Amino acid sequence: MPRPHTIELEKAVTFPAEGEPDVVLHGQFLAPPEGQPSRVVILCHPHPVYGGNLLHTVILRMTEAAHRAAWGTLRFNFRGVGRSTGVHGGGIGEQNDVRGAMAFVRSRGVERLALAGYSFGASVGLVVALRDPSLAGFIALGRPAARFVPQLQPEGGALRSPALFMYGSQDVLADAHGMRKRFGDDPLARFRVIEGADHFFKAHDPVIEMQKAVEEFLGGLDRAT
Numbered sequence: 001m002p003r004p005h006t007i008e009l010e011k012a013v014t015f016p017a018e019g020e021p022d023v024v025l026h027g028q029f030l031a032p033p034e035g036q037p038s039r040v041v042i043l044c045h046p047h048p049v050y051g052g053n054l055l056h057t058v059i060l061r062m063t064e065a066a067h068r069a070a071w072g073t074l075r076f077n078f079r080g081v082g083r084s085t086g087v088h089g090g091g092i093g094e095q096n097d098v099r100g101a102m103a104f105v106r107s108r109g110v111e112r113l114a115l116a117g118y119s120f121g122a123s124v125g126l127v128v129a130l131r132d133p134s135l136a137g138f139i140a141l142g143r144p145a146a147r148f149v150p151q152l153q154p155e156g157g158a159l160r161s162p163a164l165f166m167y168g169s170q171d172v173l174a175d176a177h178g179m180r181k182r183f184g185d186d187p188l189a190r191f192r193v194i195e196g197a198d199h200f201f202k203a204h205d206p207v208i209e210m211q212k213a214v215e216e217f218l219g220g221l222d223r224a225t
Contacts, residue, residue, distance in 0.1 A: 007063060015104035017079060017096040023086035025097055027076025028054060030067070031108065039112035039136065040072035040105045041218065044098060044121030048081045048088050058118045058201050062141065065214035072110065076101055091124055091152040098128045112136045114221065116214070119144055119199070123152040133160040137221045139214060141166045142199050145175040159188040164217045168197025168206060190217070
């Protein structure tokens, strides 16, 4: 019987940021389960200035949901976080970090790639996703309002792959209205409100609902192939 696809099986990896070989990023990688399609989701953590890293509880819960959907995962520390070299780039340099993570996963022979981000990570991921038509999908959880990340506002143009925008019903930091205004008419956009959740997803039931939404969305990407 195959071993369960779990966080305990992840392997430590390193890779450079795109175009910046001196910025070496550290992450935890788990290839797709044996016998399953070749697909991996990259998870982007919340703001480093406020303690965000690859070990953040919300990132771990999203990773678990991806594993249950039989996707491989890569969660990594942005530049200047943990053992990753470089310094915080205010969300600009971090876009190269995400693209470096994508290049690393593709170097492993993975055919389908999705992005998922929480808070600051959702803002960085959205900018990258809007410029890359090769992605299978994108998940934004609790993307913060523009006043928190003014340098990370999405450019014009439609989504290039299916996207799930999720927010807690009690989240006063997120940009739920702005994202609905920006992408509400886009046929590739999906919106999910997690009842009872604030920005930090500390309550048990909202976390379970969020995980189910991640698992369902990734499963839907398989059916859309």
